[in-house]
Structures are given as C-alpha cells and as structure tokens.
Amino acid sequence: MATAAAHRTARTAEDGAPDTAVDTAAYQSAFDAAVAADERIEPRDWMPDAYRATLVRQIAQHAHSEIIGMQPEANWITRAPSLRRKAILMAKVQDEAGHGLYLYSAAETLGTGRDELLDKLHSGRQKYSSIFNYPTLTWADVGAIGWLVDGAAITNQVPLCRCSYGPYARAMVRICKEESFHQRQGYELLLALSKGTPEQHAMAQDAVNRWWWPSLMMFGPPDDESQHSAQSMEWKIKRHSNDELRQRFVDICVPQAESLDLTLPDPDLRWNEERGQHDFGAIDWTEFWDVLKGNGPCNEQRITQRRRAHDEGAWVREAAAAYAAKHTGTTGGTGETRA
C-alpha cells in the first residue's frame, strides 16, 4: 500500500487524472515519498506515465517469455526418456502457462489487455527473453534449461518480489516458488545424466556448453549500456544492476557445476581472492544483440508457432464468445475467459 498521503492525494479526483500542474506536482511527490518509504504502489494509485509504461513493457515481456519459453521444453515432452521425467516436464510447462496468466493479469492492472499484449508479441512490437531463441537439441538441454536458465531467471526475479509495484511483486512471490522447484529439478536431471553412462555424461556436458553463455546474457547488457537501468532502480522496479546479478549468478553456479562434475565452458573463469568473487570471460555481445534483433537460431520458428497457435485457435475463441453471448447475454469478450 502506498502512504496514506499518497492515497489521499491520488484518490481525491475520482476520474483519477490531475487537472493542473500543481496537482501533478503533489501527486508526483506523494508517489516519490511512497517509493522512498519502500511502500507498494497499487493499481488505483497515481503513478508517472513513464513508470506505468516501463512496467507494462517489463511485465508484458516477462509474460511473453513464459509463453514462448514453453516451446523449447515442450519440444521434449513427447520424447522424455522415463514416465517420471515426462510427468515432471509436463508439470513444468503447465506451470509456465500459469505464470504467463498471472503476469498478463498483473499487466492488465496497468490498463492494458491481454489481447493487446499478445498482438504486440505476435507483431514483434514487444519482446520476450532472447534465451528462448536457442534450440533444445538433446534431452540434457531440458536439464540445462532448468539449472541455468531458470537459475538465472530466479536470480533476476527474487529481487522483483520487493518491486515497488504491488501486483507485480505479488505475482513474483508465487512464480519464484515454482521456479526454484523447476531449477532443482533441472539440476537433479543433469546430476542423473552426469552420474549415468559416459554417453549421458557427454550429453550433459554438451548441453551446459551450449547454454552457459546464453544464460549469462539473460541478465541483459553491461551496466554502462543498459538504457532503462538507472531509472528502474530509482523507481525500485529493479533492485540490482545487470552486472551485479550476473556476478551473483556466476558465483552460485561454479560450486554447483563442480558438484555436478561438469565444467563451465570458460577458460577465464577463476576465483578472485581479492574481490571474493569469480572472474569470468568476456561475453559475446555481438551475438546477444544479433539474437535480440531477431537473428537467433529460433526467433522465426518461435514466433511463427505462437502466431499459428493463436490464428488456428481463433475459431475456438469465437465459438466460446458466441456461446457466451447466447447463453449469458454478454458478448463474452474475446472468448479468452472460459466459463
């Protein structure tokens, strides 16, 4: 909850919009005070337009990542090598769809709609995490995604549980619990492979070799090239810089890789006694920007599949809307909500 002062100020005008510059200044200072006091901004509170826009962009991108992120893993559901693993993977992909739903709901509290956000995803106007533009080539990739990709996501997302925007912070609390579980499952999958036959061990190592660097890229560009960082940290949407979180992730992964009996593909990776942290090699930022621009190995495939699922499902959504109109007298919206 924002401060009482902010509430009073923000909710005086029922139409929500301040009429004068004087009002705007008062709203702004109440907002600033609430953020400074580490209080939560809620949907009906006044907020700067840029804060709203940043959150919509970030939450939508997060939601899209959950939805697109189902694809590389779903790629292995039908080939999972044991029934137990198959059940775990199905449950995980189902959780991701659920996370997408929470996040679209959180974005909707900011005055946008799921349909609109999906349109933007489908037309390329909004992005999703670049990591999902890499292919899952072996079963071990499912483990590497759990361990490294979910691990990086958690490192990024745990601080978001304290994000200044209430609905986003609360969604992250629920999501992080499930993500930690997924991450442990991924680790456990890799451990089984690593301790298995030589072929299985090689499969695990190959997967880690391919997913390590893309996982480090998940923290975004270096601090001096990150255009949104400073403002997001001021608003307490973000709590730590990209490079800080990336470092934290590397330091967590090194001992885990050792206990997995797998190596990380970085000849420059070593403990730095002075810093009390690991030094690591340079990230290939050319590749990062290239994937971000749409030229990764699976960009085209991922968005095509998403669009196709949506387009081929249109008649189903229309049927649900028509049925709702006949039987409840409402228009049934777009059919996105099933009775």
Add this chain to the structure above:
Amino acid sequence: MTATVPATAALALGDDALVLSHRLGEWAGHAPVLEEEVALANIALDLLGQARILLSMAGDEDELAYLREERAFSNLQLVEQPNGDFAHTIARQLYFSTYQQLLYTELAAREGPFAPLAAKAVKEVAYHRDHAEQWTLRLGDGTELSQERMQRACDALWRFTGEMFQPVEGLDVDWADLADRWLRSVTDVLGRATLAVPEGPRSGAWAAGAGRQGLHTEPFGRMLAEMQHLHRSHPGASW
C-alpha cells in the same frame, strides 16, 4: 498389490491413459488459448499419473511404456487417434472421459485390486468429462463454423467408440449396461450442443476390440517411435 492383479486389465487401462496422455502432451504450446494450455496439460498429467500406477501394477512402468512394440500395446484405438483440430481433441475427450468415468465409478464401488486407483481417478476423470462437455457445448452451439467442425469430429471418431465396451479380461463389469449408459450420456451432451448423434456403426469388423488385441491404426507406430526413441537409444540407462 497382491499377485491377484489381473495384468491384462491393468495394461489395458494403463495403456489407454498412457497413450491419451501422450497425445494431449502434443498440444503443449499449440493450444487456442492460454487457459487451455493449462487445462490440457492438467488432464495429460492426471492420465499419466493413472498410467504409472496401472502399469506398475503390471510390471515396471518404464519397461512397459518404452520397450513394448505396438503389437503388444492394448490401448483403445480411440485414444491413439491423432489430435486433429481442437474439435477432434474435444470429441475424443468426450467419448473417452465419459467411458472412463462410468467404468471407474463401477470399479471404485466394488472390492478389487482396481478400487483404490479408481476411487482416486474418478475425481480427476469427472473434471476431464466436465471440461469435454463444456467445450462440446461451446463448439457445438457456438458459431456455424465451430458447429460444423465439432460435428465432423464427432462423426469421424464415432466408429472407434464400440471397442470401449468389449469385455476386458479381469474386469467384472456389465459391459452392455455400461455401453447403454455411455450412449445415453453422450446423446444428452450432443443434443444440448445442438449436434446430431452420428449415424453408422460404432465398431467396424476391424475396430471392434482390435486395440485391446494389439491391432492398432497406422499413426500409432509413429507415435511410439517418437515416444520410445531416446529410451531405446540408451539401453539400461537410468534417467
């Protein structure tokens, strides 16, 4: 479980659940709306859970799932049918979940090795049937296009429904009565969905009980090839 578990019956029911679960798993990332990603995966998971219990009653679940060839699978031909469009998937769900609900209700009500599994599964299956019914109503009584597609799906799968009522060795069930109740239930849903009950036989000479005998349709072998490939490539490995 004791040695009295009828393996034939455990395999028949387990294979049904395993194969349908696999088909539903193919929907992941392709569903028409996000809520259906969740729902279809949920149903697939329930079925996979049932399959694991049932196959374990008959032997080792992974050996049975991954190392039998298609002639040794005893699932119904209905559940191995490709997903087709959403209407085909829903029609298959309606036919099968109605059967499963009636059968498991029977099995839960009597003493026997399947009673505990059936008692748990019947709750899941009631949800599956409700989901299928709700979508049958929406597609049947939705738009002209959805009605046409739903009718086509119901018609196409109709001939696979007779085999569900071929007696399964080891299951003490009044199959003719089950068949009657199934037909009444499905007729009622289709009627409310403004759909016609399909004409034509519910089992051809080949389809009647064929799946239970290990006689399958052509898409099934390809499905198994995909499902078993990795497991078979690493003989004896643990996962």
